Amino acid sequence: MTHIVRPYGDTLNDGAVQLSFTLPVPVGPRGREAARLFMEKLGFRHAEIVHAQALSEGFSFYVAYGRTEVSVDYDEIHIEEATGEKVYSMNEACEAIREKLGRKVVIVGACTGFDAHTVGIDAIMNMKGYNHHYGLERYQEVEAHNLGAQVPNEKLIDYALKVGADAILVSQIVTQKDVHVQNMTEFIELLQARGLRERFIVCAGGSRISNKLAVELGFDAGFGQGTYAEHVATFIIDRLAERQGRA
Amino acid sequence: MTHIVRPYGDTLNDGAVQLSFTLPVPVGPRGREAARLFMEKLGFRHAEIVHAQALSEGFSFYVAYGRTEVSVDYDEIHIEEATGEKVYSMNEACEAIREKLGRKVVIVGACTGFDAHTVGIDAIMNMKGYNHHYGLERYQEVEAHNLGAQVPNEKLIDYALKVGADAILVSQIVTQKDVHVQNMTEFIELLQARGLRERFIVCAGGSRISNKLAVELGFDAGFGQGTYAEHVATFIIDRLAERQGRA
């Protein structure tokens, strides 16, 4: 089965899309035409530059609407999220730990590298949690260690070993020039170099992190916007249970 | 020479573009991935869905940023505007008419078909003009007839013949379902059927009209946003003078 999907403005399959962008050319009819041609090259058959604005002598800004025949086959879309439909509530998570693992789960987390955006990792780990979802510190069957901001990868791993962690949580918010990719890659390489990659479940998170990206970089899972402690707990518990053959 | 131009976010050639669009699928990870794939298919190598929002059960809205290598060659951009750099002021226009034509120029204009958006044609024709640019009625050497709203093409042509017009101005603002294209095409066909196409200089205008479109549809010129009476006057005078061999 195929299920062709195109953007929708006001009529099915009209392929309507709004764009805005800046070109390094002066404003004027020629810039406008350059903008229109650019749209055509992107595959818009019907391209309208509805606004053109000088930003400085050599730069101009365009707002555009286009219609395209480009489409995706919705039936072929393959997504893999860290957690499925079923997510444990806090109580269910503790219940599952007692039942499947029979011991506390130790989780260490930090905002690594030079990243100081702790609000995200705090949202997952701190007692108080986020949006009325308690953080891991409040989970009776979890021992949670939040190391805070700007923790070097090496130090995080040392600490995880010291407290006998089951899982390590890495938060990365700054993504400019792909600094998060560098930092996450370094983390995994360090673990591998020390022969510890299989020792821990490792999860990454952040507003621009997807499960896909994290897995590509060698993590067990990745979590983006809208994550709550429940999601991470669910993933860790199920993965631990799986390892113990008790999924 | 080639002069490759790509969108600019904060670094030359980063190819950064903002998009927003609606897909006829429910919100969720699968919708988000569909949106991302759509961006990839449009030629964005780096595609981020920064916002996803349910619009109703079966529709979802996405805000996205992407980076593309698609570019245009600025040096090859060919534009053809109805008027060039030099546009006559009102006084220069009247001077030119006296000098090159030696008689008043008669111009008839209307908002044709079912279109009732007279503000645009009024801006060009009425005494008062627009944005401190007087309209054609104020030009001493122009005899201007503004027929107003919702004028059938047939009636406009009859009137132009009656007053011995040099030029006919057609305004078209409503463009939904390309109704302006239909209407403009009908106008040209009517002129041709009556053997009058060469009798008049015919110009079209409107916020979504470009010179390119108008010329494609058989007009002498087209005028879009930001047009003033001066532009139209310049075009008409030069074209009339050309025909008389006095350009």
Place this chain on the structure above:
Amino acid sequence: MEPKLGLPPERIARARKLAEQIVSPVQRFIDAHTTVTVERATLRLAGVDGADADGVPVPNLVVDQLKDRLEEGALKYYVNALVRTGEDVQGLNRRIAEGFRVDNLPMGDPEALEARAKQLVGAFAARVKGNRSHREAKLAKYHDRNHKPLLYVIVATGNIHEDVKQAKAAAEQGADVVAVIRTTAQSLLDYVPYGATTEGFGGTYATQENFRIMRAALDEVVDKQQRYIYLTNYASGLCMPEIAAMGALERLDMMLNDSMYGILFRDINMYRTFVDQKFSRMINAFAGVIINTGEDNYLTTSDAVEKAYTVLASQFLNERFATIAGLAPWQMGLGHAFEMDPTIPNGFLRELAQAQMAREIFPEAPLKYMPPTKFMTGDIFRGHVQDALFNFVSQMTGQGIHLLGMLTEAIHTPFMQDRFLALENAKYVMNNMADLGEEIAFKPGGRIVQRAHQVLEETVQFLESIEAVGLMDAIEQGLFADIKRPRDMGKGLDGLRPKAAGYWNPFEQYLTRELGL
């Protein structure tokens, strides 16, 4: 809301009095005339519906048969045909569509006609009262679930089935009112098309079937969202009363319905419009429909700073025309708009002054406040902020019906996402500064207060100049919106008829009685 502007009550009273004096001679003209569409509307109220093979609606077939005899009232011939043929309404409609003539049957016993008419009026009254109570019950049930002001969006795809998708999505996103914009050409048609339609430009045909389809679709959302969704259309153009009739029957909740819009903006003959608006408003009054007037349109051609008084003057006239057509103040969605050039320093203060002024002068009317349109450009980002300031003023001054500005106003009729963004904008702004109006007083004698006083004063003077020449002459002279409309020109004049002495219209009689006119 307590008054903030210290407007002089005697000047407001003076303006009202002038409006009364201006309208009164026009009213005398109206009472003496009928039109083809008033007659067709009467037939529609009686149940006349359907179309012949060429798509000509049955109400038009009847009226066309009658020619000059229309002056007696078309219903007489139709009811006579019912009595004569013994058909029920559906049966007779079908026969007329097939060519049956009602104009050449011998006229029956007046009492029999009266009796049959009474049944028809009864059926109509029951249906429309049913609609009213349905609406009232839902409004009571979900009473505090609507926004204040009501958030009003338009759909305008041209295709009723696409419109339904868009309307339902908007309602789920929080819209309170959905208006189906009509196709560009419809206001100049002297008939109402029949059936579901899928082809329109810049809007969708107003047909009774389209009304029904959209009403049913929105009713689904009403119960799901626990919020009544008002359906709106246009009782405007050459078929004002017919559309009002269809709306009453299909439970529309609001109608664009201005006393002069057609004259000025559609070049419809003034006699025709004056007569049509009266009957359409009586129907709306009875059906509990809220009308929306079109003062915002003045500002699309005139400057909003200079010509603010034309808006207020027109509101007074619309109010007067509405009152004598039986509309209660809560049904008067008098129009005004946020249409000043956004580059004007302190333009916001004037908009605020005027919105507050309208609120204080018409305290019971659910004012219909229109968003920026003329100064919207292709810069959708700036446009979205213009709309935000508009939302702000509307909430701060307690407007009743809030038309949502679209960031794409200068580009296309709204996409589904545009409407969402507009709703999101309004909901955010209005919730975030919900009670600001209550918390704030204006400096006495300051810019805001002065502006309102000035506009009121200009309005009184303007109304005085109209009163001096009479409304019809004033329109001929271009006193409104700089548009001159000679009284004997314009579309639809040929559809005007003097009422004959024996003019018979039991629906009009019934409405007159019910509305206490």
Place this chain on the structure above:
Amino acid sequence: MEPKLGLPPERIARARKLAEQIVSPVQRFIDAHTTVTVERATLRLAGVDGADADGVPVPNLVVDQLKDRLEEGALKYYVNALVRTGEDVQGLNRRIAEGFRVDNLPMGDPEALEARAKQLVGAFAARVKGNRSHREAKLAKYHDRNHKPLLYVIVATGNIHEDVKQAKAAAEQGADVVAVIRTTAQSLLDYVPYGATTEGFGGTYATQENFRIMRAALDEVVDKQQRYIYLTNYASGLCMPEIAAMGALERLDMMLNDSMYGILFRDINMYRTFVDQKFSRMINAFAGVIINTGEDNYLTTSDAVEKAYTVLASQFLNERFATIAGLAPWQMGLGHAFEMDPTIPNGFLRELAQAQMAREIFPEAPLKYMPPTKFMTGDIFRGHVQDALFNFVSQMTGQGIHLLGMLTEAIHTPFMQDRFLALENAKYVMNNMADLGEEIAFKPGGRIVQRAHQVLEETVQFLESIEAVGLMDAIEQGLFADIKRPRDMGKGLDGLRPKAAGYWNPFEQYLTRELGL
């Protein structure tokens, strides 16, 4: 601006008094200490600059040589070396970069040192006073061309040459202030990198050469646009005074420069920060630089409704620390922010109350007002409207320095077009409602007035609790932003030194004298 909130003057005075009492013991500590960066800053003021082959800056080379003798003041050794070698500053810098040591030369005649130092101080004073008068002349020449509030944008590409393009474009579009954001890692470096840089993450290195490049670029626009463009950077982190020194030399106009930000948000040792902030502020005071404090940062981790009083308390403390460092009120860009959850009903009223409160409590300070950041999302359209309301409050309450909110706040550091849209938004809103503040009074005892009174009262109580334990203990206990910072932990503690009895710092002396401290 006339007061609107009726805030009790005695409670404001009480808060000021508490701040004085809280700061006073800290000040005693500060007076007795120096730090590696205070010493390096002093060297920089004297003209020490350059770096060795490994990129280690010359000021660091000098300080590193001295170890414990730093307690006497690094300048002593440097001036001694100048005297001994007979080199000029450039020559000596070059030699130090090549390995020359200043720590093992015999100490010369104190008078000769004083005399040489006097020349250095004189050269420094002349240069900085020249910068000040250049700035003042341009501001006078183009006096009413800046916006009110000043429109402040950031550039943060990581590459100084891209930054220049972005900054110039912004200035042409109307920005009054351009801040070059520093790279993520710089505040934790205990040195200032050298030269032009093109690699940074989320910002561009603060180097003296980068300052110079940007200053020159903006100066071009100043004359073209006939509007002075303020250049801003960060005298914050482990090198506060050094960056202040560089800024003074290169004519920066504003500096982020908070008395506690580094402690709380960068985990810098508290002793270190307190000492560093003092010297950096003296330099800023002398250079006529406007500082920007970082109270907005509290609200990125704490709730803006609940913890509003921490912002006001910190403003009082920053004011006090600033005063005793010689800053005049017009130089105190005290920070606050529009950071409430946008879904709060009437949140706007509270923001308005708080902005007005800050304005009334610090009437002479050019308050630095920060835009929504925490509740910005990927929905750039809603974000743009949040920014519009922020712009509105800022204009209405007469803020001094207005940081522009970016619609893409949740996504990336600003693109060129984002900055344009932000400027367009602010210019439109602020022009359109320019004088609204003057036109409006708040209802006595209403929501707005109450909110301001409540925050002030909570602030007084909070300051009382700090006063009771002392500032350093309060920070240890996490009273600010729920962040606990033990006094013996945190970065940079090893750079702290007690001043020796013979501590010699003619620059400090000069500044103390000039500033009348």
